[in-house]
Amino acid sequence: MSDFTLGNGRETTTMRRHHIIAAIVLTGIVTAAGCSSSGHGSATGPSARPTASTPVTYGPPPSGLPAFYGAPQPVPARPAGAVLKSERVAAPAVHGTVYRVMYVSRSLQNRPVAVTGVVIVPRTRAPAGGYPVVTWGHGTNGMADKCAPSLDPASAAPLANALLDRGWELTASDYQGEGTPGLMPYITGVIAARNTIDIVRAARAIKGANASDQYVVWGHSEGGQTAMFALDIAGTWAPELHLDGVVAGAPPSQFGLIYSFLKTSPYRFYLLMAAGGLNAAYGDTAAPLHQVLTPAGMALIPDLEKGCSDYLSKQLGNVSIETVTKSDPFKIPAWRTVLMANDPQNFATPGAAPLLMIQGGNDEQIPVASTAILAQHLCTIGQNLERWIYPGQSHAGVVPVSAPDMIHWIADRFAGVANPDPYLPKAQNDIARTQCPA
Numbered sequence: 001m002s003d004f005t006l007g008n009g010r011e012t013t014t015m016r017r018h019h020i021i022a023a024i025v026l027t028g029i030v031t032a033a034g035c036s037s038s039g040h041g042s043a044t045g046p047s048a049r050p051t052a053s054t055p056v057t058y059g060p061p062p063s064g065l066p067a068f069y070g071a072p073q074p075v076p077a078r079p080a081g082a083v084l085k086s087e088r089v090a091a092p093a094v095h096g097t098v099y100r101v102m103y104v105s106r107s108l109q110n111r112p113v114a115v116t117g118v119v120i121v122p123r124t125r126a127p128a129g130g131y132p133v134v135t136w137g138h139g140t141n142g143m144a145d146k147c148a149p150s151l152d153p154a155s156a157a158p159l160a161n162a163l164l165d166r167g168w169e170l171t172a173s174d175y176q177g178e179g180t181p182g183l184m185p186y187i188t189g190v191i192a193a194r195n196t197i198d199i200v201r202a203a204r205a206i207k208g209a210n211a212s213d214q215y216v217v218w219g220h221s222e223g224g225q226t227a228m229f230a231l232d233i234a235g236t237w238a239p240e241l242h243l244d245g246v247v248a249g250a251p252p253s254q255f256g257l258i259y260s261f262l263k264t265s266p267y268r269f270y271l272l273m274a275a276g277g278l279n280a281a282y283g284d285t286a287a288p289l290h291q292v293l294t295p296a297g298m299a300l301i302p303d304l305e306k307g308c309s310d311y312l313s314k315q316l317g318n319v320s321i322e323t324v325t326k327s328d329p330f331k332i333p334a335w336r337t338v339l340m341a342n343d344p345q346n347f348a349t350p351g352a353a354p355l356l357m358i359q360g361g362n363d364e365q366i367p368v369a370s371t372a373i374l375a376q377h378l379c380t381i382g383q384n385l386e387r388w389i390y391p392g393q394s395h396a397g398v399v400p401v402s403a404p405d406m407i408h409w410i411a412d413r414f415a416g417v418a419n420p421d422p423y424l425p426k427a428q429n430d431i432a433r434t435q436c437p438a
Contacts, residue, residue, distance in 0.1 A: 104198070
């Protein structure tokens with residue numbers, strides 16, 4: 001999801017509505033996430049040596065999408081981050097050269113999957129070693145192929161020009177299942193994190209992109225969950241890259257507390273999104289839909305691939321949870337395990353990179369108290385962390401307001417400034433700042 005325009009960060013009405021939906025999804029749907037994903041990234045290891053090129057057969061694109069989105073059948077067993085194809089895309093409003101890419105990532109079962117996204121190269125001359133990379137994790141925008149942000153590269157990531165003007169390359173994954181075959185594995189943190197890291201690898205393989213091995217992960221709302229899981233798996237998933245820092249905007253956690261809210265909220269259909277997405281990721285044995293959904297609920301799963309957030313809100317916004325669900329998923333052992341595996345509150349070990357959490361004090365989607373609990377837990381396990389709360393700012397509204405402070409923090413990471421960072425955020429004079437170690 002892209003919530004802000006490139007130049008000034010202003011929201012449009014539709015974008016704001018999408019972002020609110022996104023956050024709530026994370027907020028509630030994710031309600032069922034939970035344990036540490038430490039070790040998930042080690043299954044396939046680094047992309048190391050590329051395999052020999054073999055002929056690739058591409059299928060037709062999803063209905064209504066350009067030919068570029070035709071995915072290989074089957075996806076070749078190439079290293080994570082290998083570029084399957086790329087094309088330059090005209091985007092006059094963007095301060096850089098835009099490449100649409102299709103690259104290899106990995107499912108939870110470590111099978112190769114095709115993923116799309118964009119790589120945007122600054123207009124400035126590349127420094128020695130290449131451009132530092134900021135890789136963006138998008139928020140909830142739906143689960144259908146037509147929701148892929150790369151279809152509109154100029155809006156694939158917020159604040160793009162502000163980052164490009166600093167001489168930073170920008171990458172933005174669509175995530176598995178948006179623009180490519182299969183239902184998007186919604187709120188599966190490890191998959192989104194792999195996709196978001198692997199597109200950095202893809203950028204390094206594009207001739208002329210000049211991407212360095214230094215990168216920062218940034219995401220907001222659902223993308224905040226993505227950023228948290230990238231922090232957790234980066235060292236084992238992509239040890240050949242150097243993660244300098246992670247910015248997690250309003251990352252959802254404490255999912256169990258949010259479940260009851262979703263059941264009676266206008267966004268209760270996100271429970272269907274979570275069920276469908278997690279089943280797509282984990283399979284019928286680990287995440288059996290028939291245990292949580294009634295036949296009426298099962299019949300609605302195909303609707304998830306028919307449209308984006310606005311469509312789902314209109315079609316499923318009045319769904320009756322009593323009619324479509326069988327039981328509280330937290331009371332079903334298989335589902336509790338899956339749900340708890342996607343909540344950063346359950347991380348058991350700290351990530352090696354410093355973490356910045358940003359949130360608006362008037363966040364209407366992710367309770368501020370929830371990120372306070374998360375930060376306290378992460379400090380307890382030894383995470384290098386800062387948390388900035390901007391009083392009066394909303395869930396989406398905090399992004400443009402906090403942007404100058406966040407950009408300063410990212411610049412310090414690329415410059416190797418000491419951690420914790422001595423910089424004090426200045427966008428407001430009443431920002432609440434906590435830090436660990438103190």
